[in-house]
Amino acid sequence: MAIKYCIPSSSPIKNWVKLYNSHIELKDYIPGGEDIYMVKSRKVNKxxxxxxxxxxxxxDMDYKITAKLFETTYANVxxxxxxxKEKGEDGLGDKRGCRKDDEKVDEVTLxxxxxxxxxxxxxxVQLELKLS
Incomplete structure (x- = not known):
């Protein structure tokens, strides 16, 4: 099959067969055609x-439709x-630029x-001495 359809490796076919035999629904995935991957994302609050x-x-965790509907990128969704899934709602906050308090930092970092x-x-001080 890999040779017939010009697939360079047999591992995708093995994965498809394994998914098919486990009775998991295979969804079509077409990476091209729609610009949800390169769309400029808007600011989204928590x-x-x-x-x-x-x-x-x-x-059913359809990232593509969700991204298109809410006008954001597939990667963001x-x-x-x-x-x-990993951290709950607390994991969704924007933590960029947040510096930990001195009480929460280990001794080496402090x-x-x-x-x-x-x-x-x-x-x-050295700069002041040079200027004076």
């Missing part, structure tokens, strides 16, 4: 993400569902921060 995830889960601060202060 409540909207939860709504998108629930829609996706209710509709996939990643949000994955995070939701010492590195202090060292960086001291190096900065030393650099400022």
């Amino acid at each position: 409540e909207e993400r939860i709504e998108i995830i629930k829609y996706c889960l209710e509709h 996939f990643n949000w569902v994955k995070k939701y 010492l590195k921060r202090q060292l960086k601060q001291k190096e900065y202060e030393l650099e400022m």
Whole structure:
């Protein structure tokens, strides 16, 4: 079959047969044709993400249709569902740029921060001495 349909490896065929024999529904996947993969994503807050995830889960995890309906990318929907399954709603927050409090940081990281601060202060003093 691999030779007949010019498939370079026999492993996809083996996977298809295994899925077929396990009675799992095979969905068509056509990567081209629709621009849901390259569409510019809009900003989505946490409540909207939860709504998108629930829609996706209710509709047999069809990421493609969900992405098209909510005008976001396939990758975003996939990643949000994955995070939701792993960590729940807490995993959906945007954690970029969030710095941990000093109480929550281990000692090594705290010492590195202090060292960086001291190096900065030393650099400022040296700069002042050069200018004066």
